[in-house]
Amino acid sequence: MLRDLGSREPEFIATVKRVRSKLLELAAVRDGAFECVLVQGSGTFCVESVITSVVPPEGSLLVAVNGAYGERMVRIAQVAGIDVAPIRFAEDEPVDAARVREALAAQRFSAVGMVHSETTTGMINSVAEIGPVVADAGAMFIVDAMSSFGAIPIDLVVARVDFVVSSANKCIEGVPGFAFAICRREALLATEGNARSLSLDLLAQWRGLETDGQFRFTPPTHAILAFDQALRELEAEGGVAGRGGRYRENHDALVEGMVGLGFRPFLAPESRGYIITSFHYPSDPAFVFEDFYQRLADRGFIIYPGKLTKTDCFRIGTIGRIFPADVRALVAAIGEVLDDMGIVSGA
């Protein structure tokens, strides 16, 4: 990242090409049936690019929602003036295939959106169960795999996924600046004429990258160079299996340690992923989240506030360049902070 590279230089163009093809490899689709489109901006920009490019002008979108990121897909569609219907589940309830099938039987939808790893709670929704239901109804399947791609495998072909979106700075451990969509080629080509935005036109973006290897508008050159290196490091760690394995170890160390301190995870073990974990606040009235947060930050540990609508929770992420020893150090720090705050148990 300390090197300046012009966005039209051959070395940069070669890097973009390599990154796009490595992402297809990472998605385990190499046969020309899928295409990779990079989109400047944060993850949301790319979700917005896909939704606003895929749903035809007179079309409609169904979104299966069980957290804030599902709600964001609904919001994106609303702002773009797209006819959208949410099908809502409780925040601790995985998206249910039978209810999605019912909704698709009651009304025709052009596309269905769902979040794979709902970062609001850490919930994993079964893409493999929902995809075939969507395909049977003749709709496109759009998956936000922002916080899982690169560490939790999805078989895009078996799960009948048409578009999957992720970003540079989550499980692939790059720096922020761009996101990407892996698109089933035929589905991408079928978006012709649908885009509601110039800069977020997914098909035009892909055509630009295919024609001269360049972005249509200035790309985040430094972030892409960093990402090229991040992909090498991911490969060196053993790809999706290796990285997912480390994150799972981090998660297991976290849950074991937190349960040892009395904390209660928000989700049942069967719907919990290993990316981020929500814990209930301790019942002790001496617990004040902002104070807890600051005391941990002072010790060098940054956790996440909760994002739930009804329940008081905080979240701890187990992705990024961290290892089980770091997680155990965090748990030890949490124990000290509870003592300092005069709280006997995390329960």
Ligand SMILES: *Cc1c(COP(=O)(O)O)cnc(C)c1O
């Ligand atoms: C992080 C994340 C996003 C995108 O967030 P940005 O701040 O736009 O990068 C979208 N969906 C999920 C599930 C996420 O975890």
